[in-house]
Amino acid sequence: MSAVATSARQASGGINVKLVNRIVIYGLLALFAVFYLMPLFVMLVTSFKTMDEIQNGNMLALPRAPTFDPWLKAWGETCVGLTCAGIKGYFWNSIKMVVPAVLISTMLGALNGYVLTKWRFRGATLVFGLMLFACFIPFQSVLLPMATILGSLGRFGVTLQNTFGTSFGLGNPTVNLVFVHVVYGIGFTTLFFRNYYEAFPTELVKAAQVDGASFFQIFRRIMLPNSMPIFVVTVIYQFTNIWNDFLFASAYAGTGDAMPMTVALNNVVNTSTGVVEYNVNMAAAMIAALPTLLVYVLAGRYFVRGLMAGAVKG
Amino acid sequence: MAFLEIDGLRKRFGQVEILKGIDLDLEKGGFLVLVGPSGCGKSTLLNTIAGLETITAGEIRVDGRTINDLHPSKRDIAMVFQSYALYPNMTVAGNISFGMEMRGVPAAERQKAIDKVAKVLQIGHLLQRKPSQLSGGQRQRVAMGRALVRDPKLFLFDEPLSNLDAKLRVDMRIEIKRLHATTGTTIVYVTHDQIEAMTLATKIAVMRDGEVQQFGTPAEIYNNPTNLFVADFMGSPAMNLIPATIGTDGNALSVVLQREAREPISLPMANAPAGLSAFQGKPIIFGVRPEALTDPEGAERNASNIATADCHIEVVEPAGSDTFAVTNLGGKGVVARLRADANIQPGTNTPLAFNLTKAVFFDPATETRIR
Numbered sequence: 001m002s003a004v005a006t007s008a009r010q011a012s013g014g015i016n017v018k019l020v021n022r023i024v025i026y027g028l029l030a031l032f033a034v035f036y037l038m039p040l041f042v043m044l045v046t047s048f049k050t051m052d053e054i055q056n057g058n059m060l061a062l063p064r065a066p067t068f069d070p071w072l073k074a075w076g077e078t079c080v081g082l083t084c085a086g087i088k089g090y091f092w093n094s095i096k097m098v099v100p101a102v103l104i105s106t107m108l109g110a111l112n113g114y115v116l117t118k119w120r121f122r123g124a125t126l127v128f129g130l131m132l133f134a135c136f137i138p139f140q141s142v143l144l145p146m147a148t149i150l151g152s153l154g155r156f157g158v159t160l161q162n163t164f165g166t167s168f169g170l171g172n173p174t175v176n177l178v179f180v181h182v183v184y185g186i187g188f189t190t191l192f193f194r195n196y197y198e199a200f201p202t203e204l205v206k207a208a209q210v211d212g213a214s215f216f217q218i219f220r221r222i223m224l225p226n227s228m229p230i231f232v233v234t235v236i237y238q239f240t241n242i243w244n245d246f247l248f249a250s251a252y253a254g255t256g257d258a259m260p261m262t263v264a265l266n267n268v269v270n271t272s273t274g275v276v277e278y279n280v281n282m283a284a285a286m287i288a289a290l291p292t293l294l295v296y297v298l299a300g301r302y303f304v305r306g307l308m309a310g311a312v313k314g
Numbered sequence: 315m316a317f318l319e320i321d322g323l324r325k326r327f328g329q330v331e332i333l334k335g336i337d338l339d340l341e342k343g344g345f346l347v348l349v350g351p352s353g354c355g356k357s358t359l360l361n362t363i364a365g366l367e368t369i370t371a372g373e374i375r376v377d378g379r380t381i382n383d384l385h386p387s388k389r390d391i392a393m394v395f396q397s398y399a400l401y402p403n404m405t406v407a408g409n410i411s412f413g414m415e416m417r418g419v420p421a422a423e424r425q426k427a428i429d430k431v432a433k434v435l436q437i438g439h440l441l442q443r444k445p446s447q448l449s450g451g452q453r454q455r456v457a458m459g460r461a462l463v464r465d466p467k468l469f470l471f472d473e474p475l476s477n478l479d480a481k482l483r484v485d486m487r488i489e490i491k492r493l494h495a496t497t498g499t500t501i502v503y504v505t506h507d508q509i510e511a512m513t514l515a516t517k518i519a520v521m522r523d524g525e526v527q528q529f530g531t532p533a534e535i536y537n538n539p540t541n542l543f544v545a546d547f548m549g550s551p552a553m554n555l556i557p558a559t560i561g562t563d564g565n566a567l568s569v570v571l572q573r574e575a576r577e578p579i580s581l582p583m584a585n586a587p588a589g590l591s592a593f594q595g596k597p598i599i600f601g602v603r604p605e606a607l608t609d610p611e612g613a614e615r616n617a618s619n620i621a622t623a624d625c626h627i628e629v630v631e632p633a634g635s636d637t638f639a640v641t642n643l644g645g646k647g648v649v650a651r652l653r654a655d656a657n658i659q660p661g662t663n664t665p666l667a668f669n670l671t672k673a674v675f676f677d678p679a680t681e682t683r684i685r
Contacts, residue, residue: 203399206366207460211413212387221412225403 047071047282054278070279074287078280080259080267087284089257090264094243095291097174097260101181102238108182109189109234114223116190117197118205119215128194134187142184143251150176150252173258180252181242189234196230197223232299239295261288317342317500318468323372325358332358334524336372340517345494345501349511350521351547356504357472359521363502364393364470376467387416392461393470396477398453400445400460407441410459431459451482458493471503475510487513508548512536520544537672542681545601545674551651554607556644557678558600560593567591569600569673571643573626579643581621583670589684590675598684599676604638604651606669612653613667625650625666630658641666
């Protein structure tokens with residue numbers, strides 16, 4: 001076959017080949033998307049169905065008569081273990097733990113990043129390298145040692161309680177969880193902030209020094225206000241991780257009043273009192289997932305680039 | 315006693331010595347420019363004066379007070395940074411008053427100071443803007459305002475014009491000079507641009523590899539360079555540094571320049587430097603600035619020692635105000651600066667006048683000046 005004939009054939013078939021390519025690509029993408037979103041879809045529609053409909057209907061069908069009852073029951077009435085007061089208490093438990101843990105670990109990470117880049121000391125790189133190890137620790141391996149430490153802190157809290165009349169929160173399961181999450185979050189938050197501040201113009205810090213600002217004044221007035229993008233990234237990352245954590249939560253606050261949402265959700269699903277209420281379970285799971293979704297939606301808006309524009313050069 | 319005195323200043327980073335014993339002084343109201351190629355230590359020197367770098371040895375005094383170990387904010391200095399270093403989260407007014415705020419100056423006083431500086435620099439209409447909303451020249455002005463508002467003993471400028479485009483750079487250069495003239499402040503200014511150094515300075519320190527090569531007025535530096543480096547670095551177009559030998563022409567010494575495919579030129583000297591007689595028959599470096607090498611009609615009438623020689627012109631560059639001609643002497647391209655309307659063609663032979671009163675000579679082995 002001659003070269004001329006080949007190229008002529010290709011020209012006539014060119015459009016069709018392109019079209020087929022597009023169809024294959026978008027078809028595959030759509031397939032993966034459906035595969036990925038299917039569980040969420042099933043959860044969502046199931047949470048709005050009555051038990052009758054679930055038992056007799058199609059799993060994928062839309063609810064015939066959408067009802068909020070499963071959501072209300074999950075929030076206020078469903079049984080977690082032996083108490084039947086819904087998951088609302090545990091939801092607040094998680095909030096009370098997540099907010100301080102996220103804020104403290106983020107602020108410490110920012111401070112570490114600031115020191116490691118703008119106040120370099122001998123061995124700063126080594127310290128940073130060691131801190132990075134915190135990112136690679138398998139959490140299962142620290143469960144028992146940390147339990148021992150928390151136990152000691154708890155006993156110290158009792159001593160404080162007897163001496164001063166307050167334990168300063170030591171021994172409180174929520175405080176314990178905040179402590180654990182801060183300790184294991186610092187590695188990541190430090191990494192984020194150090195890399196961000198590495199590119200932060202050092203001349204700004206020098207200018208502030210000449211202006212007479214102190215170490216913390218520079219941090220608060222110059223560094224933090226210009227750290228919005230990385231601040232948002234870190235908060236999203238930390239919030240998602242800590243909110244979704246099950247291992248530490250079940251190990252250090254797996255029973256009792258301080259139980260976080262993730263453990264409670266597990267207990268809701270595992271509580272067997274006759275019929276398994278799939279709609280309530282699904283609604284509870286959706287409630288457990290909402291805060292992370294909300295953080296993405298709210299914080300994502302501030303996730304803008306170009307905040308540093310105009311700081312240096314033209 | 316000088317206003318700013320630097321004695322035996324040394325700075326070491328680990329094993330590397332960045333500053334190797336700097337001695338400088340500056341009178342009150344003076345304008346000292348530190349100039350040199352990148353890596354010569356000029357910015358480090360400025361940072362040690364500012365207190366942003368510690369020093370290994372030596373002493374820095376301002377107005378008789380030793381400031382070696384003082385915090386930057388206690389040294390009564392203000393600094394303009396190369397990148398301007400404006401705080402991006404604050405308005406122009408906030409940027410200018412941040413230092414006063416840190417020192418606890420009351421708000422009413424701060425406002426008064428901001429207004430005064432804004433008037434001097436004509437940035438009153440920009441006070442509520444953020445740095446990102448300003449042009450390069452405006453940012454430059456705000457950075458200067460932040461320094462001016464302190465009314466310090468000493469102003470430090472770290473390559474403040476290097477981020478501006480060519481035209482704006484000339485404008486701001488004039489503005490800085492005017493500011494210096496009207497306010498009478500004492501300034502230390504770092505640049506790698508020798509034209510900035512020449513135009514702004516009352517004193518220039520030419521630096522290389524952590525050492526001051528020459529310290530003097532712009533005229534001294536330009537006309538009497540102490541070594542080959544200073545001669546080569548200062549001036550644009552650069553000084554012609556031509557390999558030559560010293561011969562005799564009658565009773566006088568003469569400079570002998572090799573030419574391509576022709577007999578050498580011999581330029582007799584009426585008042586040769588005394589040191590030159592020891593170099594008879596030996597190689598030297600003959601330094602002549604382009605403006606001292608010109609067409610015979612354009613040569614300085616009252617110069618005492620002008621020698622004319624026929625040169626082969628290779629390239630002609632009309633620059634508008636002048637015409638530059640390139641010839642080949644001693645194996646190097648040599649630039650002559652002629653009148654703008656000089657009638658000269660490339661590829662022809664033309665007589666050029668060497669103004670030997672302005673010529674300088676260097677020992678090629680030590681690179682120092684032969685006087």
